[in-house]
Amino acid sequence: MSENYQEENINITENEELRLPPPPGRSPATRASSLGERSTSNAEQEPEMRSVTIQREHRLQRVDANGRLIAHTKSHPSPTRIVQLKPSSSSPSVAPVNTTINNTTGSARARSWDVDHATLPTRPDDFPLLPTTRIVHGMNAGVISNCISDCLRIRSVKMTLCKSQGNLARCLNTDFCRFNVRLYSTNDGAVLVEVHRLTGDAVSFMRDCRAVFNAAEGKSLQQQSKDEDVPMYLRFPVSQMNFLGSLSLPPPLTTSQDEYAESIKCTSELLSSHMTDSNMLGMESLVIQTDPLKTDKSSAMNVSRRILSPSDEENDGFNLHNHLMSILLCNEDSHVMNAEGHQAGEEASLSQAYHVTKLRNLAMLALSNALELFSSENLLTSTISSDLEWYTSNLIPTLIHDLNMAVSNPHYACYASRCLSTLAKSSVELAHRMKDSGGLDAVKIAEEVGTREFAMLAHDARTCRESLCVGDGME
Structure with a gap:
């Protein structure tokens, strides 16, 4: 029912954009008559759409000898082919924002609305x-x-x-x-x-x-x-609040093993369902289960470990790592909503493009949560050490590709910069591989786009640049 309502809402909006004020000299009755004739003609030519069906796209995926998903090479074109925006040769630090900034690069969207x-x-x-x-x-x-x-x-x-x-x-x-x-x-x-x-x-x-x-x-x-609209108890853990100095709190509630198993089973069933709405609910649940501010820390650690390590023993039934990475790596350009809100390169429904883009955005957020949580516990390096080569040759190029796509999709670029920043802090080797793969240029492009258009991206890209440059003393 919700999909039907949204499709009708979109159609009404598009029709509304076609309505123009009547030209001088035309009476309302004349205009109403012409509108009635035009609507009747359109109705005879095209049936009215009352529903929309989103069908999952089935594709062949490449795997290596160990059954690991291999990224599609065509989803990582060279940065010069994706973005024509040239980073400034001066310091990439964020400049004061001017609301009259003009679009001088030709590829970035002009942020000034005149x-x-x-x-x-x-x-x-x-x-x-x-x-x-x-x-x-x-x-x-x-x-x-x-x-x-x-x-x-x-x-x-x-x-x-x-x-x-x-x-x-x-x-x-x-x-x-x-x-x-x-x-x-x-x-x-x-x-x-x-x-x-x-x-x-x-x-x-x-x-x-x-x-x-x-x-x-x-x-x-x-x-x-x-964040100003988010209650404080959702922004900071209770352990960091000042009132703890004068109060004694009972021990925090922990999720039992049965409750954890039931919750992750429900999430796995939603993610593996053939229903697209169920997939979205499952991914939203996965984002919550990797956030220690919204669930207990032990459960968040268990789910995050399954996301980061494909060989985790709990991944035997449903491999969360392979499922999540398949969404991240299969980033075909035709599934990315372009600046006009439609799919680029093919005629497909706006609803499908919106669904795929949101699903991948949630997957990137879940990965970012998992990386940050294990990094804060100093467990990230040991957790991904056995799969370090796979992260280097598959995940990092995908994240750098998302940074280069900051102009068309700043949401992807935000979470990509967070993931790269966390990985760079955990391993000097990964930081060097990122820079060798064009990571610094991609971060500068994302930072410039964020400064013009997207404040959250400007902050995340600046943090990522600092993480990549710490080892070389380039700050």
């Missing part, structure tokens, strides 16, 4: 006014659009400007909630700001929606972060 107030269209009156709208008086549309652009950059929301409609910006936040921001002119010369949710979590949408409205009204942007 809307001409004089040509701003009025809102069509044949579609009900959304509740998520706000009218701003006394401000130019160009100023409002630049403030919104800067707000979205600070909140790490991917913004894509519509080429055919200058008043429209398509957005995708870190929770993979898709929404549109439109600017319209009112009769009294004010600017109407409309934020329209398409898919995704409503709570996450409302946080970004309120931030957009505050920015449109000219309120101060003080390095807004989504």
Whole structure:
């Protein structure tokens, strides 16, 4: 049912974008008649879509003599073929952000959203006014659009400007909630700001929606972060809170072996299901089970060990490592949503592209959690030592490829930089192999893109660059 509703919502949105204000001299009755004739003609030519089916793509996968998945070589083209953005020859440190930065590289999306107030269209009156709208008086549309652009950059929301409609910006936040921001002119010369949710979590949408409205009204942007909306008990472990100095707490609850086995069994069944919705639920569960802030530490350690080590004894029934890495390594470019929100290189449904992109993003987050947890316990080097060559020849090139794709998908680049940073800190050999594979150039590209467009990426890429340069004293 949810897929049907989302598809209808997308179709309505696309139809809405085609509606233009009536030209001067045409009466509403004439326009209604023409719209009725056009809709009747379209209905006769094309049947109305009421459902969508997402079918899992079956592909042949290469394995080595030990049954390990081998990455597809065609999914790792050279950096010069993927991104034409040239890193600056000066220091790659993050510069102060200027909301009027222009796109001078040709490949990076321009982060400045310049809307001409004089040509701003009025809102069509044949579609009900959304509740998520706000009218701003006394401000130019160009100023409002630049403030919104800067707000979205600070909140790490991917913004894509519509080429055919200058008043429209398509957005995708870190929770993979898709929404549109439109600017319209009112009769009294004010600017109407409309934020329209398409898919995704409503709570996450409302946080970004309120931030957009505050920015449109000219309120101060003080390095807004989504962490500000997260309760403190989800940001820090209880053991790091100051009140422990004066209180004595009971011993923490631990998950019994039976409870752990049941939870991981349920996750494995969801991941191995032939239903795509079940796969998504299983991956979301895996992300939670690798986060010690959302589950007990012993369970997080057990699940993370299964992700990092393919030969772990608990992987006999369902190998979490092979399943997760198959999603990460099989990164065909046709499955990556491009700047316009559609699949690149082939005509496929937007729903399938959205599903595959979100599933891989969650898989990268689970891997990042597992690497960080074992690194904090000084167990990462010993855990991956027997598979170090596989990590070097398969996983690291994939992560560097994701960094080079920062322009089209900053979400991948964020988690890729975190994984590379953790691996570089754990092994000097891995850090050197990363640099030999073009890791520094890829990190600089990602950092420049993050500085322009995606604050979270700028921070993660800078941390990764520092990790790679510590050994050579290049900081």
